[in-house]
Amino acid sequence: MKLMFSISLFLLLPYCTSQTSDVIIESTPASSIGGVIQTELEKTVTLVCTLQSGTHDDKELVWLRNGAAVDLKDGNKENRSSVCISPVIIEDEGATFTCHLKSNTSNKVFVTLNVTYHTDISGLEEVTVEDGESLVLQCHMRANPMVTLVTWKLNGSLVDLSTSSFIITSDGITSKLQINKVERSLHEGLYQCTATSSVYGERSKSFQLTVTEKTLKFPLMPMIAGLVVVGLTALLAIISRWRKIARCCK
Known part of the structure; x- marks a missing residue:
């Protein structure tokens, strides 16, 4: 029985180790066990990433939003870093915020926003x-x-x-x-x-x-083409007549 327990514990060790992290995320409002934060449009969500106690050569923290780096100001990077989403918008629905040490991208934690909102129809x-x-x-x-x-x-x-x-x-x-x-x-x-x-x-x-009531619609382009033809014909007739008059006067 002891042997079986030891084997089971040995098999579980790698899994447990992969779930540990040097950083943690605390949020307002609080997240669920699965790391989901429930919020609504126009609300404010605050995320705080904290470096766990221990010896770390690199203490700089990095935030990602859906895989893209979040621009952090100096003084908001080492040991403890916060991100504020205000106001929450529709595009924040399903957004995942990840925090990790700059020197260790594999050791990270994340939370996901679930933004609820009503349909925007009125008037x-x-x-x-x-x-x-x-x-x-x-x-x-x-x-x-x-x-x-x-x-x-x-x-x-x-x-x-x-x-x-x-x-x-x-x-x-x-x-x-x-x-x-x-x-x-x-x-x-x-x-x-x-x-x-x-x-x-x-x-x-x-x-x-x-x-x-239905209005009578005239075909505009054919009308324009017709007027152009009539205009050119009249102009040519005037020119031809003027030439004949000019010959008679010579």
Whole structure:
């Protein structure tokens, strides 16, 4: 039994050693056991990397953000180094901050930010389209955690997808309501896009759609070409007439 325990302990030693580090990271707010820091947009996160007690020839610390070096001021490098993320932005979501001794890049610790935020949709947008034209309304629903449901309403009622006039698509970031051929009697009114989050609840954006009568559109380029031809023809006729008059006067 003692022999088996000794063998097991011997096998575990390399694993335990690889998990030890000369540096530690403390954070505000505190990180979880897995090194994940929960935070929100516009908040502040403070990271402090400290060199553990012991004999170290090199005491300079290095910070990396997603593998790229963080610029540290003098006096914020040796023994204890801090990094402040303020304010937290969307691009900080999933960012990993790593600290290690400059002389030993293999001996490092890291934390990862988990930034939660709601989808940024709100307000009223005025939309005007001509009768018979196509239309696309968009709701940007990027959020963390992701929204669980997106609905579209027209004048307070859910958009009827059983008809072929409405098409709703989503790529996880943007929800689109498409109408291939707008008809005033069917499509004019107040549209509302609502995104539902398990954390932040519901958020909505409205679109007031006005459908105008179709205007007659003239082909601009052919008209310009025609006017140029007419103008050149008239100019040549004037020149030709002037030459004839000039001959008669001689």
